[in-house]
Amino acid sequence: MSHEHHTPNPLNDRAQLLLKTLVERYIADGQPVGSRALSKFSGLDLSPASIRNVMADLEEMGFIASPHTSAGRVPTARGYRFFVDTLLTVKPLDRVEINQLEGQLQVDNTQKLVASASHVLSELTHFAGVVVTPRRSSGFRHVEFLRLADKRILLILVTADGDVQNRIIHTEKAYSPSELTEAANFLNQNFAGCTFDEIRRRIQAELRQLREDVAQLMAAALNAGDQAVSEGAEDVVISGEVNLLGIDDLSSNMGKLRDLFNLFERRTSLLQLLDQSSRAQGVQIFIGGEAGLQPLDECSVVTAPYEVDGKVVGTVGVIGPTRMAYERVIPIVDITAKLLSSALTQR
Amino acid sequence: MSHEHHTPNPLNDRAQLLLKTLVERYIADGQPVGSRALSKFSGLDLSPASIRNVMADLEEMGFIASPHTSAGRVPTARGYRFFVDTLLTVKPLDRVEINQLEGQLQVDNTQKLVASASHVLSELTHFAGVVVTPRRSSGFRHVEFLRLADKRILLILVTADGDVQNRIIHTEKAYSPSELTEAANFLNQNFAGCTFDEIRRRIQAELRQLREDVAQLMAAALNAGDQAVSEGAEDVVISGEVNLLGIDDLSSNMGKLRDLFNLFERRTSLLQLLDQSSRAQGVQIFIGGEAGLQPLDECSVVTAPYEVDGKVVGTVGVIGPTRMAYERVIPIVDITAKLLSSALTQR
DNA sequence: ACTGGCGCTCGCATCCCGGGAGTGCTGGAG
DNA sequence: CTCCAGCACTCCCGGGATGCGAGCGCCAGT
Known part of the structure; x- marks a missing residue:
């Protein structure tokens, strides 16, 4: 032997x-x-x-x-x-690059922040940048009813994480400005900090003490809140898909390219993939079809979760060809996730 | 002879x-x-x-x-x-199609409305749909200051057309909730309906009557307002670019296709083109390079302005290959513009 | 264990060639 | 004057055939 x-x-x-x-x-x-x-x-x-x-x-x-x-x-x-x-031996980004990257993030607004993060990723890697919008902490902070016309009311809703949702409500009754402020004050003073579910439960009891029409108004607000929390909950922002057109690895197969871009438009399945990554910690890499999505056979996805106040709330990532310079992309994704975390935490 | x-x-x-x-x-x-x-x-x-x-x-x-x-x-x-x-002989859309189209528009929010209009255009034509977001009427309606932390304030600004802007301000001083409501009330009661320029002029006089810190707060609000009006002023929303990948007229020339998609990302020059159309009335068609943009030489752009309260505020359109079924696309664009107009007007 | 050499297999670029489609022109018929 | 059939011509396109270069596997020799 x-x-x-x-x-x-x-x-x-x-x-x-x-x-x-x-x-x-x-x-x-x-x-x-x-x-x-x-x-x-x-x-x-x-x-x-x-x-x-x-x-x-x-x-x-x-x-x-x-x-x-x-x-x-x-x-x-x-x-x-x-x-x-x-x-693989990754070389961490040098200080200058990090500063440069940090400068590109627009911090004045969650949406802008996320969009700019996605954009930065695509710029630096020359691939497509993706960011899953932060999960709502789903708390209620503040509400405002603004009269637009007799039966149309602008509802402004601020969630616990400081994001603002707005929505127009059509009502059956014409509310007076004082009724509107009354309803708003009631919600703001009694329920700030609660989740919408909590509010819904607790309000059941107090509901009969209120005038019927005001109650109806608040129900509308709650519905809007639920919807805002659930629907706006998770979306994925993609930037620089165009870059992938230039990659000859991908653009040779026109059919595959189409599939890939369709995947980007369908969002949902992409979201599923990116959510996987938010369970792990640190940079994660999906190579080729490992993600289970055919359109990605010739692609790799490099992701990293980001957090606010120590809790993972979303994922950033880069989608590019399998043949990518991992040693560069990995630290870029890593740092972007960290910068995004800190930018969101100190808000 | x-x-x-x-x-x-x-x-x-x-x-x-x-x-x-x-x-x-x-x-x-x-x-x-x-x-x-x-x-x-x-x-x-x-x-x-x-x-x-x-x-x-x-x-x-x-x-x-x-x-x-x-x-x-x-x-x-x-x-x-x-x-x-x-x-060309266009056949107007039949009633059923119009209803179908109308059903697809999501009316609860200006942004959603615009996005869904763009999406509908791309769905119906199988080309790319574009919508220029409505020009702000640039009036002030309502403001709200919300305390997030000691020196960070969430500014919520409602413009005359019922759109909501929000922004986080970092201040030097820590304001109390009562100071914040005071400042907000002052603005809301005295200046609702004015343009930001007007407010700025008139406030110069009253400024010295106010406590300095409150004045500073309002200055921040005004700046945010200006910025919101000017920056958020016009943007173009594009949907269904993917559809263009399937068009063999375009996808044969990979280089051209890249240029085209780059044009979409650069937005500004596209915006310029679409703005031209908002001066004319009714459907307008740019064939090939007529628009003066090389990336579009094998494309046509079909546009129509839309209005709110009788004033043109934006443009909708479709970008597709020169070889497109104009007799179908033209009425689609036309009707979409009209539906968008009426949806925006009755808000 | 390593290496030089040999034969072999492919992909790719080039060329050639015939078929097909469509044109312009011309001369003749109504 | 209008129209049309026929003809020669040009060009694209697809299908072999061919030669070249790159790279491999294998083997025998050091």
């Missing part, structure tokens, strides 16, 4: 080094890497022929594959996975 | 009919139209040979052109122009 085969463990050092340089070369060039190229760039002093043996092993184990008989090798999804898990 | 050449006026009746059917065929098929096809579909009982003579004339006058020697003819930009100006 041979005490050891020539591939004792999953991967010996030499194979790892070669896999690493192969992936790096391929990411840089975009073209299948041959044995000669590898022998030049690996640093090891080996002839192409020897390298070919290792490559054959790597192929057998499913880390690399050749598009056709006489092309070089290309990393498979599994190859990329191993690469990012154990071979 | 010959009293008349064989093309007496710009176009005789026969030439017009042939041009019309040629454009219609081309719009339907997408393939260059030959003389034989024309002789079959024109309704005239003419042989291909005779038709060829007319086609030669049409080509000489620049209405049609042939991609290469032995293909049929395709309409030029000028051909399309003549077609839509004098040859």
Whole structure:
């Protein structure tokens, strides 16, 4: 019995080094890497022929594959996975870049903040940036009823996290301004800080003490609140999809490209994927179809959750081709998530 | 002297009919139209040979052109122009479709309304829908200061048209709730209905009668108001760009397609184009490069202004390939503009 | 264990070639 | 004068055929 085969463990050092340089070369060039190229760039002093043996092993184990008989090798999804898990060396962003990034975030408004974060991600990576809008903390803070016309009232609702929703209500009765302020004051003074469910429960009791029409008004407000919380709850903001048109890896297959962009419009399934990431902590990477969505076969998604007051409330990420410069994208996503967290926390 | 050449006026009746059917065929098929096809579909009982003579004339006058020697003819930009100006017969939408369209508009909110209008346009035409957000009437209606923390105040501003802006202000001093309501009341009671410029002028006089800190607060509100009016003034909402990926007229030239999508992201130049249309009244059509933007040379833009209370405040439109079914798109854009107008007016 | 060499397999670019579609022109018929 | 059939011509397009280059696997030799 041979005490050891020539591939004792999953991967010996030499194979790892070669896999690493192969992936790096391929990411840089975009073209299948041959044995000669590898022998030049690996640093090891080996002839192409020897390298070919290792490559054959790597192929057998499913880390690399050749598009056709006489092309070089290309990393498979599994190859990329191993690469990012154990071979990759990320270089953190330097201070200047971080400041630059921070400067691009527009902090005056949650919506703007999220939009600018998404935009920054796409600008820096030249791929598509995605941000899942922060989950509402779903508390009630303040309400205002404003009379627009006899039977149309502008409802302004401020949630606990300081976001403002507005909505126009059509009523059956024409309320006077004093009725409106009365109703608003009642809600503001008694229920600030409660969740809408709480309010609904507690209000049942007090409801009969109020004049009927005012009660009706407040019911409308509650409904709007529920709707605002549930519907506005989670959405995903995408920026720079255009960048993906320039990526030749993707734009070769027109059909695939269409599918991809359709995925972006459908939002929901993308949201599902991004929500997965918010359970983990730190940067997470989905390579190729790992996410379970076909349109993404040739894409990778790099995500990181962000938090406010220590609780995860959303996810930022980048969608690009599988062949992306992970060592750059990963820290960018990481930092953006952290900046977004701190910007949201100190509001 | 010959009293008349064989093309007496710009176009005789026969030439017009042939041009019309040629454009219609081309719009339907997408393939260059030959003389034989024309002789079959024109309704005239003419042989291909005779038709060829007319086609030669049409080509000489620049209405049609042939991609290469032995293909049929395709309409030029000028051909399309003549077609839509004098040859086109639009069939108005039937009642059912209008109701359907109206049902898709979400009326509870200006932003939603605009977004849904854009979406509807793209759905119905299978091209890209664009809507320029309504110009602010720039009046002040109501303001609210809400204390978030010691030195951070949520400013809620309602403009005359019932839209709500919100913004977080960082102040040097920590205001008490009563100071905040005082300032808000002062503004609400004295200046409702004024433009921000007016307020600024009139407040100069009264400013010294107020406590300094309160004055500072109101100055912040005014600045926010100005900014809201000017910045939020006009933006363009685009939907269904994805649809354009499927159009083979466009997706053949990958480079052009990129340019087009970049145009969509840059917004500003698109906005300029759409603003032109808001000066005219009724549906307006820009064919090919008529708009002066190269990325659009193979596109047409069909626009119509919409109004609130009889004043034009924005534009809706569709961007698609030059080869589009104008007789369908035109009424769709027209009706959408009208529905949007009435939805905004009765708010 | 490593390497040089050999034969082999593909992809890709090029060229060639025939079929098809459509045109312009011309001469003749109504 | 109008129309039309016929003809020669041009051009696109698709399908082989061919040559080249890149890369691989294998093997024998060090």
